[in-house]
Amino acid sequence: xxxxxxxxxxxxxxxxxxxxxxxxxxxxxxxxxxxxxxxxxxxxxxxxxxxxxxxxxxxxxxxxxxxxxxxxxxxxxxxxxxxxxxxxxxxxxxxxxxxxxxxxxxxxxxxxxxxxxxxxxxxxxxxxxxxxxxxxxxxxxxxxxxx
Numbered sequence: 001x002x003x004x005x006x007x008x009x010x011x012x013x014x015x016x017x018x019x020x021x022x023x024x025x026x027x028x029x030x031x032x033x034x035x036x037x038x039x040x041x042x043x044x045x046x047x048x049x050x051x052x053x054x055x056x057x058x059x060x061x062x063x064x065x066x067x068x069x070x071x072x073x074x075x076x077x078x079x080x081x082x083x084x085x086x087x088x089x090x091x092x093x094x095x096x097x098x099x100x101x102x103x104x105x106x107x108x109x110x111x112x113x114x115x116x117x118x119x120x121x122x123x124x125x126x127x128x129x130x131x132x133x134x135x136x137x138x139x140x141x142x143x144x145x146x147x
Contacts, residue, residue, distance in 0.1 A: 007055060017038055041054070042054070069104070079112060
């Protein structure tokens with residue numbers, strides 16, 4: 001399988017919105033997603049100096065998923081947050097997730113102090129993927145205020 005990662009293009013809008021809606025469907029989230037957020041994220045990723053960098057995952061020339069990331073400051077340096085990684089069901093378990101992490105590490109590994117992501121405890125398959133690719137758990141809980 002030929003795997004490719006490329007930045008979003010305007011022509012990816014419909015595929016991204018479809019996949020984002022699938023990714024953020026219950027039970028993965030507590031509330032139904034607002035598609036306006038997806039549209040705003042897509043538009044931000046298209047900006048050359050935007051806060052969000054997003055990639056379409058291609059397998060043998062077909063759209064297989066997407067990934068997005070952003071930067072922030074913590075642990076005395078720059079942290080790369082892996083915001084999202086979604087693969088269409090038929091492309092899961094084919095090694096694409098591991099290839100994505102290799103790509104991200106090769107692109108950003110020497111430029112940041114930490115690469116970070118979040119995962120729910122029920123997402124056992126994703127946890128196995130992340131651990132195979134060198135991620136460890138941080139032992140803390142997050143707190144939020146929603147507006």
